[in-house]
Amino acid sequence: MATRSPAVAPAPRVDPGPIVRVPAPAVDPAEQGATATAVLAGGCFWGVQGVFQHVDGVSSAVSGYSGGVAQTADYETVGTGTTGHAEAVKITYDPRRISYGTLLRIYFAVVADPTTLNRQGPDRGPQYRTAIFPTTKQQQAVAQAYVAQLGTAKLWKTPIVTKVELYRGFFPAEKYHQDFLTRKPDYPYIVYNDLPKVEALKVAFPTHFRKQAVTVYPVG
Numbered sequence: 001m002a003t004r005s006p007a008v009a010p011a012p013r014v015d016p017g018p019i020v021r022v023p024a025p026a027v028d029p030a031e032q033g034a035t036a037t038a039v040l041a042g043g044c045f046w047g048v049q050g051v052f053q054h055v056d057g058v059s060s061a062v063s064g065y066s067g068g069v070a071q072t073a074d075y076e077t078v079g080t081g082t083t084g085h086a087e088a089v090k091i092t093y094d095p096r097r098i099s100y101g102t103l104l105r106i107y108f109a110v111v112a113d114p115t116t117l118n119r120q121g122p123d124r125g126p127q128y129r130t131a132i133f134p135t136t137k138q139q140q141a142v143a144q145a146y147v148a149q150l151g152t153a154k155l156w157k158t159p160i161v162t163k164v165e166l167y168r169g170f171f172p173a174e175k176y177h178q179d180f181l182t183r184k185p186d187y188p189y190i191v192y193n194d195l196p197k198v199e200a201l202k203v204a205f206p207t208h209f210r211k212q213a214v215t216v217y218p219v220g
Contacts, residue, residue, distance in 0.1 A: 017196030028101030042112030043120025047194030050181030057098030073171035
């Protein structure tokens with residue numbers, strides 16, 4: 001069960017990371033129900049989780065693995081790059097407060113570089129690929145339409161390589177990976193690679209930014 005924890009305390013002089021002014025999805029029908037689930041891969045899950053834990057309307061963001069089978073869903077094995085898994089985050093949200101398309105917009109605007117194949121920042125390997133794992137047919141239609149829309153808009157100098165992949169399940173990562181950004185905001189990797197993404201979220205999506213992180217475990 002998700003818990004509410006103190007806001008991330010960024011290191012001094014952390015500037016927003018790159019922000020791509022992506023348009024809203026042209027296709028983004030309302031989802032039914034009070035809760036829905038999105039699964040996104042955007043490089044190291046520490047930062048992806050950290051950003052979405054600060055998105056208003058999100059009730060939980062869990063680091064884990066998606067794309068492979070349960071038997072290989074552990075950090076050491078996934079790190080070999082041979083499992084089919086990507087480091088991913090399972091996001092539970094209220095579709096009455098934030099849409100699936102808006103989550104994808106945040107993802108493309110401040111979380112991931114969709115033009116680098118099997119690489120994000122300093123991390124290399126297929127486990128660090130950008131991928132969208134729709135959990136429903138409606139999400140699949142939205143994701144495919146949005147990737148096509150952004151590709152046509154040519155917002156990046158090189159083509160988008162992010163794939164909309166078949167959802168085969170999600171497997172939570174080890175406990176020590178959960179809430180890493182919130183627990184260790186001074187960790188050098190977090191300072192240089194991930195806190196700027198949280199700051200970018202705050203700047204680019206002020207109406208969707210929540211100061212207080214929603215964490216998997218109590219922090220602080």
